[in-house]
Amino acid sequence: MPADPYPRPVLDLLMAAGNRPVFEHGARIVTGEQMLGLVRRVAAGLRAAAIGPGDGVAMMLGVTPEAFAAMIAGHVVGARIVGVRPGMPDGQLRHVLRDITAVVTDAATGPEHAPRTLTVSDLLAAPDDPLRLSGRPHDVARLLYTSGSTGAPKACAQTYAAMNAAWTARPEAWPPAIRELASRLQRYLVFGSLSSQVMMEYGVLTLAAGGTMVVADPPVFPDAITGHRASASVITVPRLYKLVAAQRGDPVDLSSLRALMVSGSPLEASRLREALDVLGPVVFHGYGQTETGTISMATPSDVPPSVGFPPEVIDVEIRHTDGSPVPAGADGELYVRTPAQAIGYWAEPAETAEVFIDGWVRTRDLGHFDKEGRLYLVGRARDVIIVNAELHYAGPIERVLATSSDLAEAYVIGAPDEDTGEAVHAFVVPAANRTPDLGALRTLVSRQLGDACVPLTITVLDEAPLAPSGKPDKRLLKPAIPQAKNALP
Incomplete structure (x- = not known):
């Protein structure tokens, strides 16, 4: 593990990028050196505002170079970063903004119940200051909220040590499927919110792969792909189906597209085959959870409907409902252990005890391995x-x-x-x-x-x-x- 705390791996990537474009927002091009400057200035502004280790900072930002810099700068000063999704209902927003010190926004004002609002423009106006990494290994670095598709959203607490252990920013640690994906990330579309774990993780992977994050606003497919000459994008299953239907009915030139990372819900095997037939060998079907990060990924050449081979650094066990192992090839509940997993749910000990068990994460997903070691999902234990x-x-x-x-x-x-x-x-x-x-x-x-x-x-x-x-x-x-x-x- 690196001696310096997170986000040292990301800062090293920006430094290595130098004059190479790393972020494209409309006509604006930001190089690695310029992004590093933005991070340094926002970090200086946070320190000037007395934000440091252990402080909770909610990021209510759009998808801009400054938003990316603010997320990284919050980790530079050792804060606990809370990403806020756009359109969150007021009741949920109040819940998410508990235990925070400040809200960072693009606008002049923040939510009524925010204890303190800091604008990006004010943070950037602070006197410049050399980067000093203040993250403490066992402090919580960020809170990632589950989608709530099977219950109320919960905040997964990930430590600085866990973020440093992640392989996303370290090419030498990439498993084969990620190495293949990384080779296709020349122009990766970013949209929605950088507080999204998937959006941000693929953004860092793009940096490590030598690519550029390109803002798609609005993220309408296939126009966003053709208009930005995108080589890669995250896509949900419903959006993938619509894109396939659109290409069947009124095809456009998608020759720039090399990778669609399907995220959010399972992809039925026949639909995956149809997508590969219509769009070509561009569909990567990832499996992961907010609690664990990426668990496995299927490349376009993998056997549907498997989700590929879990990397060697990730442990996956298939268990009966009583926690005992199931025979090889039989369905059971997946228990997972990853280097970068969360340590539990923020301020929810009962939920934590139910899911985080003896160093393992109980996924509550059902699946099995085939004899070659491919992982297959068959449903959710609670669904x-x-x-x-x-x-x-x-x-x-x-x-x-x-x-x-x-x-x-x-x-x-x-x-x-x-x-x-x-x-x-x-x-x-x-x-x-x-x-x-x-x-x-x-x-x-x-x-x-x-x-x-x-x-x-x-x-x-x-x-x-x-x-x-x-x-x-x-x-x-x-x-x-x-x-x-x-x-x-």
Whole structure:
């Protein structure tokens, strides 16, 4: 581990970049040397504002060179950085801003309940000061909030030691799949929020790979790819499906594109094959959690629907519900141990005890290894529906529905039912120019999984509701069950 604390690896990358462009924001080009100057000035401003080790600093910033510099500068002074996603409801925002010292914003004012607001422009006006790294190994370096797609968002606490142990900024430590991805990151689109773990991690990887982060505003596909001559981007599963449909119907020149990093939710095997067929060998399917960081990644040449081979530095065990190991090839719950994992959930000891167990992270994802060591995911341990006292996982039902050529997306949830305790309810998004046969969908599920898994209702949607993170949020579907106008009873 490096002698200096994080963010020394990132600062070294910026120093090595020198006059090479590392960030492109519209017509503005920022070199490594210039970005290093921004980091130094923002860090000086934070010190002048008496921000240091142990202080909580919330970053409410857009996607700009200054925002990237502010995130890194906060670590320079040893603060606990809290990223705030755009569009967060007021109640959640109040929760996220607990235990903080200051909010850093682009605007002149911050949220009403912020204890103190610091603007980027004010921080940059402070007298210059040499970089002094103040992060302490066991202090919390950042709080990363889970998406909340299976419950209330929780803050994963990652220490300075854990961030230093991450391999993202160290090419010599890259596993093979990441090395292949890095070779394609010449122009990586950034959008949404740099408080996103995925967005920031791939940004640092881009720096290490010698590439440039390019701001896409707005992040509309495929226009953002063609307009910015992008070679790489993060993409959610719904956006990937829409991009594939768009290319089938009205194709544009995507010759610059070399990597799409699918993130946020599982990608059904047939849809992955379709994406590779339409877009070419550009789809990288990553698997990870906010609690652990990247666990595994499938390259375009990997075998669908595996999520690739976990790197040697990451331990993955498949266990029964009682914690005992399962036989090779059998499904079970994934327990993971990574060098850069969180130490727990901030200020939530009960939740921490349930997930962080003896140095392992209980993912609550279900999966197995094949004989070659590829990892496969089959569902979430908690995404279950209890029909007539029998557990049925939503994941397999969703995957069966997704095999229909009439569908682009399928989501399954459970709801109380007077006859069976709980019942299965499905929400589907049609494929382009298709009208789903709802009766045929029910028959499809019945034949493959049995009658207990057949959806009581099937609701046709134009698109799935999204959480602020951009992931599909199945919780938002529950209120629609009684008013399912297009449902099949």
